[in-house]
Amino acid sequence: MDGDADLASPARLMGEPARAAMLVALLDGRALPAGELAAIARVSAPTASAHLARLVEGGLVRARALGRHRYFELAGADVADAIESLQRLAPRRPVTSYGQSATARRLAEARTCYDHLAGRIALGIADALVAEEAITPLEAGGSGMILATDGPVARRLRLEAAPAPGRRPPVRGCLDWTERRPHLAGALGAHVLEVLLSAGWVARVPGDRSLRVSDELRVAFES
């Protein structure tokens, strides 16, 4: 019968609200301890433990024991890709005009997406880099290259210090689900987020994927 890959089992793992919440929380690429994931998913510790065990069993999540904590993280970029491609499917239903809650507004302005930056600010930065021809134009899912690192924006973002290309494509377009346009992902996307964080231009908001944006950065890139 099947010579086909089993679609149902990973989907089933993602199809439970508590597990989905955990996976989304891990989308920013960091590892979180079980207790925190339980709080995020709003379930008790035993329930969370059971869910996490199934996620590990299914190969979506990796566990790392550190002291008396167990840190969980996504098992790989392909898992993150799958989650994002499903999220891209979701908005068909609600078509919720966001801008409602304060968090939604913050998420729409700036947030992390796996290990890079997303939201309006991310689009502003990507547009500026494309405009000064520092990178090739972005297309959703497609990959591009770094063209030059001596433009004004490229200098401010320290593109010259970007990691040498490895397995990962340097420039990737990642479809932004609030703006429906691709923002900068890939190795360079991760590098830019790191630069912004260490320069204090953005800061993580605890318990959230949204990012606090400095005024300096906002006036420069908010569209």
Next chain:
Amino acid sequence: MDGDADLASPARLMGEPARAAMLVALLDGRALPAGELAAIARVSAPTASAHLARLVEGGLVRARALGRHRYFELAGADVADAIESLQRLAPRRPVTSYGQSATARRLAEARTCYDHLAGRIALGIADALVAEEAITPLEAGGSGMILATDGPVARRLRLEAAPAPGRRPPVRGCLDWTERRPHLAGALGAHVLEVLLSAGWVARVPGDRSLRVSDELRVAFES
């Protein structure tokens, strides 16, 4: 709480074996009547009907009434993308050394993947097109371009008759789950499959995604 797209609901829809089987059956892009989908999923007609109603409700599948039949098809390319990205996740578990059943062998040689060609033959064709620089090199998920249509392989596949670029990228890399390398998808991928079918170089096998390959094509492209 959420400013996040709802990951769980589409995943839940795909996470049920019967529904997953239906979705996979629709991956080749064609529309199938409810009865056939029921047979494929090995469930009774009422059960299939309920599943299909939920898939339509969730926006994954579109229904088209034709006579006394109702034909169902995937709602869009993004749905197919999500299904494929989940399938890519699945093989983590079994690591089944295929080549077991006859169908698995046939699927590994040539099959349809949504609306284009997949399997060893597809990789052979893609490699040949890249080698003669008819298209840009493929990368999984990335998109490329048509470079020239006058090479020997490009002529045989009538690349010059490929549809003008529309919303869809002309060349896309689609990760082949049997070979773990990207094969040719996108508008050109669909065009090539059409050419091969109408020339009789491949033929659909009823009730299956595998394709019968003519000897002529096999000696030319089987790696």
Next chain:
DNA sequence: AGGATGCTTCGCCCGACGACGAACGATCGC
């Protein structure tokens, strides 16, 4: 050592959902 903290296992309850048979519309063929 002893208590606190973090996570897991166990046992149980309950609701949700998938499965089917039977009955009901709708459409086609003749």
Next chain:
DNA sequence: GCGATCGTTCGTCGTCGGGCGAAGCATCCT
């Protein structure tokens, strides 16, 4: 028109799986 076919809706059953509290280990702190 009349049976035949296709698909749906309805009612019912069984089970799978998610939820929690209590108890059990492990690790850390002092």
